[in-house]
Amino acid sequence: MSAVDLPFEPPSGVRGALLDVWTMARRDLIRTMRQPEYLSFSVVMGVFFLVLFELVFGGVIAAGAGVDYDQYLVPGVLVITAITGALQTGNTLAVDLQYGADKRFRSLPMSRMAVLAGRTVADTIRNAVAVGLVAAVGYAFGFRFTSAGSAAAALALTVGIGYAFSWINAAIAAKVRSAELVGMLSMFWLFPLMFGSNLFTPTVAMPAWVKAFADNQPISVVATAVRALANGSDPGLSVVGSGAWIVGLLVVFVPLSVRLYRRA
Amino acid sequence: MNQPVIVVEGLRKVYGDVVAVAGLDFEVEAGTILGLLGPNGAGKTTTIEILTTLRRADAGRATIAGFDVGRQPELVRRVIGLAGQAAAVDDRLTARENLDLFARLYKLPAPERRARVDELIERFDLGGFADRLVATYSGGQRRRLDVVAALIARPPAIFLDEPTTGLDPRSRLDLWREIRAMADEGAAVVLTTQYLEEADRLADDIVIIDRGEVVARGAAEELKKDLGRDVLVVHVSDPADLPRAAELAGDGADVATDAGHRMLTVQLGDGPPEALAVLRRLSDAGIPVEDFQLRRPTLDDVFLTHTEVRR
Numbered sequence: 157m158s159a160v161d162l163p164f165e166p167p168s169g170v171r172g173a174l175l176d177v178w179t180m181a182r183r184d185l186i187r188t189m190r191q192p193e194y195l196s197f198s199v200v201m202g203v204f205f206l207v208l209f210e211l212v213f214g215g216v217i218a219a220g221a222g223v224d225y226d227q228y229l230v231p232g233v234l235v236i237t238a239i240t241g242a243l244q245t246g247n248t249l250a251v252d253l254q255y256g257a258d259k260r261f262r263s264l265p266m267s268r269m270a271v272l273a274g275r276t277v278a279d280t281i282r283n284a285v286a287v288g289l290v291a292a293v294g295y296a297f298g299f300r301f302t303s304a305g306s307a308a309a310a311l312a313l314t315v316g317i318g319y320a321f322s323w324i325n326a327a328i329a330a331k332v333r334s335a336e337l338v339g340m341l342s343m344f345w346l347f348p349l350m351f352g353s354n355l356f357t358p359t360v361a362m363p364a365w366v367k368a369f370a371d372n373q374p375i376s377v378v379a380t381a382v383r384a385l386a387n388g389s390d391p392g393l394s395v396v397g398s399g400a401w402i403v404g405l406l407v408v409f410v411p412l413s414v415r416l417y418r419r420a
Numbered sequence: 421m422n423q424p425v426i427v428v429e430g431l432r433k434v435y436g437d438v439v440a441v442a443g444l445d446f447e448v449e450a451g452t453i454l455g456l457l458g459p460n461g462a463g464k465t466t467t468i469e470i471l472t473t474l475r476r477a478d479a480g481r482a483t484i485a486g487f488d489v490g491r492q493p494e495l496v497r498r499v500i501g502l503a504g505q506a507a508a509v510d511d512r513l514t515a516r517e518n519l520d521l522f523a524r525l526y527k528l529p530a531p532e533r534r535a536r537v538d539e540l541i542e543r544f545d546l547g548g549f550a551d552r553l554v555a556t557y558s559g560g561q562r563r564r565l566d567v568v569a570a571l572i573a574r575p576p577a578i579f580l581d582e583p584t585t586g587l588d589p590r591s592r593l594d595l596w597r598e599i600r601a602m603a604d605e606g607a608a609v610v611l612t613t614q615y616l617e618e619a620d621r622l623a624d625d626i627v628i629i630d631r632g633e634v635v636a637r638g639a640a641e642e643l644k645k646d647l648g649r650d651v652l653v654v655h656v657s658d659p660a661d662l663p664r665a666a667e668l669a670g671d672g673a674d675v676a677t678d679a680g681h682r683m684l685t686v687q688l689g690d691g692p693p694e695a696l697a698v699l700r701r702l703s704d705a706g707i708p709v710e711d712f713q714l715r716r717p718t719l720d721d722v723f724l725t726h727t728e729v730r731r
Contacts, residue, residue, distance in 0.1 A: 166498070166527030179524040187512040190553070256506025260569075263472040263504075265497040266525045 166265065173267035180274020181281070184248070188282050194244055195282055202237035202290035206230065209356050210297060217357055230294035231310070231382035232355030235375055237290045238318030239346070241283035246325030246338040249275050253333045253417075269414050272330070276322040283318045287311060302388035310385040313398045317378045320405035327409050330416035349375050374401035424449050425576050425608035426471070430480035433466050433632075440466040442632035443480065448608040448625075450576065453599065455623025456612040463632040464612035465505060468581045471610065472502045484577045498526070501570030501578045501607075505585070507562050508569075511555040515546050515565045518554065519572055526573035536572060544568045544598055560591025567595060571602060578602055580611045584618060596622055651715045652686040652695045657708040668701045682710070 167175055188194050209217075209229050218225040249272065252258050261271050291299075291311065301307035324345075329338050352369055353359075353376040359367045370376055381398040384391035424447035431444040441463045448454045456464050469475040471482055473493040481488065487495040509518045516537060523533040541550045546568065549561055557565070567583050580599065584592045599622055603609050613619055619626050620640050628636040628643075636643055656665055659679045666675045666684060674687040688694045695714050702709055 172527065175527065176525060179521065183510065183513065183517075183521050186517065187510070190512050256504050256508035257510065258508075259469075259474060259504045259506070260502060260508035260522075261525075262474050263497060263500060263502040264522070264525045265494060265527070 173270060176267040176270030177273045177277060179266075180270050181277040182274075184275055184278030185281060188278065195286055197244075198237050198241035198283065198286040199289045201240045202233050202286065203293050205236055205356075206233045206290070206293060206297065209233075213356065223358065226294070226298045227300070227387055228358075228383065229356065230291070230297065230299035231386055232353075232379045233294065234287050234290055234311075234314045234382060235317065235379045236350060236355055237287050238283050238314050239321050239350070239375060241286050242279060242318045242321035242325055243339075243342050243346070244282075244325075245275055245279045245322040246329040246342060247335050248279075249326055249329040250333055250335040250338045253329060254335065268418060272323075272326045272413050272417055276319060276326060279322050280315060280319045283322075284311070284315045287314050287318070299386070301386045306385040306388065309395075310382040313378050313381055313385075313395070313402070316402045317374060317398065320374075320402045320409070323406060323409040323413055327413040327416055330413050349373060353379070355379050372397075374398075374405065377401055426454075426482070426484050426610060428467075428471070428480070428482045431467065431470060431477050431482055432479040433463075433470060433475065434478050439632045441470070441477075444627075444629065444632075444634060446625075446627050446634075446637070448577075448610060450608050451603055451606050452624040453603045453609040453611055453622050455619035455626045456610060456629065457614070457616065457619045457623075457626055458612075458629040459614065461631070462629045464629065465581055466632075467629075468502070468504075468579050468610065468612060472500055472579050473497055498573070499576050501573065501575040503567045503570045503578075503580050503583055505581045507566040509554050509562060509566050512553060514553055515550040516541065518565060519569055522569050522572045528573060536574075540568050540571060543601075558591075560587050560594065563587060563591065564595060564598065567598065571607075574605075576607060578607045578609045580609065582612055582614065584613070584615070592618075650688045650691045650695070652688055652698060653713050653715060654684045654686070654699070654702070654709055655711040656682050656684065656702075657710050658682070661707045664705065665702055665707050668705055668707075669698050 166172060206229065210225065214225045214229070217223070217228070252261075252271070252275075258271065262268070267273075288311070291307075301310065325338070325342065328341055332338055332341065352366060353373060354370055355375065359370045359376075362370055377394055377397040378401065381391050381394035383389075384394055426446075426448040428444055428446050431441055432439075433441040444463075444467060446454060456467060458464050466475065470477045471484065471489055473489055473496050476490060481490070483489065484496050485499040487499065489496050509515075510521070513521065519537045519540060520533065523536060528536060541547055544564065546561075546565060549557060554562060554565065563583065563586075567580060570578055570580070583599065584595050587595065596618070599609065599611065603624075611618075611622060623640065626637065626640055626643060627634055654665070654669075656662060659682045662677045662679055662682070662684060666677050669675045669684060669686045674689070676685045677683070678685070686695075686698055692714060699709065699712060
């Protein structure tokens with residue numbers, strides 16, 4: 157049989173792919189609204205860290221390091237909120253890949269990448285809301301940005317690093333395809349990054365090699381940039397460094413995720 | 421006449437040293453259903469996955485609506501609908517939202533998209549639960565939605581991988597009616613199944629595969645005819661009568677006796693008239709008959725003959 161006349165010419169190329177990304181993101185956002193636990197998980201996590209460190213360690217750290225601990229801690233908590241929010245990408249994507257949904261997506265005339273990109277976009281929109289909510293709680297604790305512009309830049313970097321980490325989680329999910337395994341594996345990189353950092357305490361007292369890691373790893377660099385933006389102090393290389401980490405992680409993990417996803 | 425929508429020639433797929441599909445050929449015309457029948461591990465799902473662009477064949481060729489599945493997967497995806505073995509609908513969306521999602525991914529224009537979703541809900545009687553979350557559905561409702569979702573873009577070719585596995589008899593009947601309706605609307609349907617009854621009831625043509633190879637093919641009726649003739653089974657009251665009964669029944673080659681079961685089986689050349697004649701001869705000879713039945717060969721016989729002999 158000669159090829160049929162297709163009933164209509166759908167948008168193709170980049171426009172078609174963007175449409176698919178939005179369709180998939182929209183689906184995930186609808187699901188998120190039906191399951192507010194997803195949003196509340198990272199907000200509660202953030203508020204938990206805020207309260208814990210503020211009440212338990214706040215006095216000691218403020219006295220020892222001579223810093224205003226609210227201004228120090230809240231930026232770190234905002235970043236950790238974005239990072240834990242990004243964990244959801246791996247979780248939900250693994251479920252999609254593990255069960256039948258993915259087979260149908262692969263049989264549809266849609267962009268392969270949209271399955272991953274839609275997920276990360278939806279998670280990032282949700283993450284922006286979560287980071288905003290935690291920032292509002294921080295405000296109640298006395299945390300302040302010096303200007304609306306610096307607040308916008310700081311939140312953009314925070315959500316940006318969350319987006320990059322969504323792709324790291326997407327790559328892990330595409331590789332292991334099991335929600336349980338993704339959850340377990342995330343602990344291996346999350347805890348070293350979270351505690352081997354300047355999120356909760358300054359790094360001055362750490363051994364030199366730990367300090368070298370803790371000062372330069374992506375989460376710390378972004379937290380440093382957010383602090384500088386909040387205080388209106390000199391950010392040094394931290395803002396540029398944050399941008400470089402975000403772009404660098406995306407350059408590695410977007411193609412890697414797509415390759416791992418296609419392989420199956 | 422009708423040109424085939426799905427054309428499969430010499431399809432072959434090997435995993436390591438296991439031959440999953442060993443040179444499969446078939447064609448499916450618009451408006452007809454092909455039943456791909458075989459036991460577990462026969463290569464049914466692999467075949468479906470190759471035809472729906474999820475896997476690449478190692479050899480052979482397949483076209484769908486004229487597009488080559490290996491070389492033009494993007495175009496093929498626009499003319500197929502797939503309902504795979506695991507239900508691929510989203511628990512946290514409603515039926516309407518699920519259908520809308522797939523319509524968007526097929527890039528149906530917005531007005532048509534809404535009309536098509538409504539039409540399918542109406543046509544396939546999903547209205548009672550269309551706006552409830554899929555998480556609340558019964559297995560049968562979920563499966564129906566899953567199968568209906570394959571139709572969203574009116575694809576000329578539809579692939580259903582064991583669509584009724586695990587359903588209760590009532591849901592199975594509903595789904596059969598719906599699958600028949602798909603073909604009546606002009607789609608070429610490929611259906612895999614382990615259920616003979618399903619192939620018998622639904623499929624216009626049947627291909628029986630086992631270990632990746634075609635072991636039999638044809639219309640259900642032809643397959644049964646190929647297998648052989650109708651069989652008359654007679655139970656006599658006294659096993660001592662069996663030799664005499666066998667003599668009266670026919671010319672030896674087509675008659676078998678089983679003293680343990682006091683049973684005589686006769687392969688009939690001429691169906692019911694011959695059965696009557698045999699019974700009359702037994703009666704005239706005064707041999708008491710306890711019970712008899714005339715059995716048409718079933719698809720089960722075909723299936724077992726072709727798959728089990730090889731094991």
